Amino acid sequence: MNLFLNDIVVNEYSDAFIFVNENHSYCYDNNKNFIKESNDSCNLFNGVCQPPNIQNEDIYFNVKVIPFISHFHTGVHAYSGIYSILFNYITKLKPNDEYKIVIYEGTQTGILEILYSFFNEDKIILLKQNTVYKFLEIKLIPNSLHSFLENHIISEEISKLIMEKIKIKNNNIYPKKIAIIKTYESSVTSTMGSIDKKTAIDYCNTNGFKLIEPSEVGEVLLANYINNCEEIIFSWGTTFMKNFIYLSEKATNAEVLIFGEPFKYEYSIAIKRDIIVKTYKNCVFKYKVDKF
Numbered sequence: 001m002n003l004f005l006n007d008i009v010v011n012e013y014s015d016a017f018i019f020v021n022e023n024h025s026y027c028y029d030n031n032k033n034f035i036k037e038s039n040d041s042c043n044l045f046n047g048v049c050q051p052p053n054i055q056n057e058d059i060y061f062n063v064k065v066i067p068f069i070s071h072f073h074t075g076v077h078a079y080s081g082i083y084s085i086l087f088n089y090i091t092k093l094k095p096n097d098e099y100k101i102v103i104y105e106g107t108q109t110g111i112l113e114i115l116y117s118f119f120n121e122d123k124i125i126l127l128k129q130n131t132v133y134k135f136l137e138i139k140l141i142p143n144s145l146h147s148f149l150e151n152h153i154i155s156e157e158i159s160k161l162i163m164e165k166i167k168i169k170n171n172n173i174y175p176k177k178i179a180i181i182k183t184y185e186s187s188v189t190s191t192m193g194s195i196d197k198k199t200a201i202d203y204c205n206t207n208g209f210k211l212i213e214p215s216e217v218g219e220v221l222l223a224n225y226i227n228n229c230e231e232i233i234f235s236w237g238t239t240f241m242k243n244f245i246y247l248s249e250k251a252t253n254a255e256v257l258i259f260g261e262p263f264k265y266e267y268s269i270a271i272k273r274d275i276i277v278k279t280y281k282n283c284v285f286k287y288k289v290d291k292f
Helices: 076-093 109-118 152-166 197-207 219-228 261-272
Strands: 011-021 024-028 059-067 099-104 124-127 132-140 177-180 231-235 253-258 283-289
Touching: 059 076, 059 124, 076 109, 076 152, 099 109, 099 132, 109 152, 109 219, 152 219, 177 197, 177 219, 253 261, 261 283
Parallel strands: 059 099, 059 132, 099 124, 177 231, 231 253, 253 283
Antiparallel strands: 011 024, 011 132
């Protein structure tokens, strides 16, 4: 099972609709027929596919748009999905002023930060939940990547595109050894796989790592920290799965800490599917279960 698409087909739909509901998103043609390619669960992986029926539009925009909307709006699948749309938009469609970009306003802040690095605010339309939007035309770029683990080559190409846009040249602020460890005090929606913050701090201080809290630095600076490090510690989960792509050729060693039964199960499945990251660019990965 490979949850990525090597080739995508981009279609255009006149007088088409977008509806975001219960953290999922759907597009419809001018007859209000659901467009399967607009939803990852229906098109990319075997998930639940129950698009709601829509009535007349709540808001009409007399513009042509490209949706940067994934089935997921937070977490690693949101990053991989929306980043893949961004990558295909930049490399295959060639950006122009004819189309605006539409994004769900509840999309994870880090993703929005990256997208605003690529597009001016006047090019972006933010969509609200539980609202039917009608547009003059929708150009639909299907999500082609469920997770960065599914295809490391595509992930590396996505990373190159993003880092070329957001790279901050300030070598004085970037430690060679950093850690991004999920603790109970981290600003995340789930504590699954977390450890005590004091334990993380003590370990980092003893071993010369700078502990980075993503919510305190923002996505652009976080990516630059990772891109400039030589050694790194991740927590398994979104902390690892969305961030390893930012590593550059400078990095040589990475450790991934796996705590908790759900994450140990995920790790075992990744091994069975042979999608685990063993090396990435020049970096060698080691995985530690229930230990530093």
